[in-house]
Amino acid sequence: MGSHVMLNVRNKYAADREKALANGIKEVVAELRLVDVVDYVAFLRMDQFGNIADIVESSAQLYLAPGSLRFAGGGDVHLNWGSAPTIDLDMEFHGGEVTVHFKLSLTATKAAVHINYIAFSDPDADPAANTERLKTAIAAARLATARNA
Numbered sequence: 001m002g003s004h005v006m007l008n009v010r011n012k013y014a015a016d017r018e019k020a021l022a023n024g025i026k027e028v029v030a031e032l033r034l035v036d037v038v039d040y041v042a043f044l045r046m047d048q049f050g051n052i053a054d055i056v057e058s059s060a061q062l063y064l065a066p067g068s069l070r071f072a073g074g075g076d077v078h079l080n081w082g083s084a085p086t087i088d089l090d091m092e093f094h095g096g097e098v099t100v101h102f103k104l105s106l107t108a109t110k111a112a113v114h115i116n117y118i119a120f121s122d123p124d125a126d127p128a129a130n131t132e133r134l135k136t137a138i139a140a141a142r143l144a145t146a147r148n149a
Contacts, residue, residue, distance in 0.1 A: 013127045014115060017134055021093060021100060022113040024138035025069060029104065029111045031059035032089075037108060040087040044075050052089065068141035069093055072101065084108050095137030097121035 022029075035055055043051045049071065056071040072090035079085050084107050093100040101117040124130050 013131050016131050017100075017118065018102075018113045018115050020131070020135045020138055021102065021115065022111070024142060025060075025064070025093070025113075027063045028056075028060045028069060029106070031062075032056065032104075033106060033108075033111065037085050037087060037106070040075075040089075040106070041077050041079070041085065044077050044087070049073050056089075056091070063143055065141045065143065068095055093138070093141070095134075095141040098134050098137040100134070 032055065040052070043049070052075070053071040053073070056069065060069045070092050072092045074090040076088040077085065078088070087106045089104045089106070091102050091104050093102065097120060099119045100115055103114045103116060105112040105114065118130075118134070120130050120133055124133070
């Protein structure tokens with residue numbers, strides 16, 4: 001019973017953390033969506049992960065501190081007849097004492113962040129405090145040009 005309660009507490013904060021990360025990288029996501037979805041499909045299907053890493057790095061350099069956001073070397077393509085393709089990119093965010101592994105889902109019209117794993121060095125017992133630490137790390141990683149946007 002206790003683990004069930006813990007799971008609910010964890011889920012309560014997951015949405016806030018995903019929203020904070022999505023807002024923190026929104027300009028980068030807009031840049032990533034300028035690349036044709038067909039290119040992502042080709043890169044993923046042909047294991048040309050270096051091309052995606054280059055796109056992510058060049059998209060992030062105007063908005064985030066170097067090394068704070070990177071492609072994690074994997075992803076998925078979801079192609080179905082009659083629906084828009086979805087590209088899932090494995091990503092990592094590193095900010096200070098916080099590391100986040102997440103999936104960035106891109107379609108022609110929307111993007112979503114799904115956190116798979118988050119690590120805090122010396123995590124606080126209070127999940128809300130850890131969420132604030134994540135928000136602080138994201139804000140610190142954003143360059144002044146992005147903060148003013």
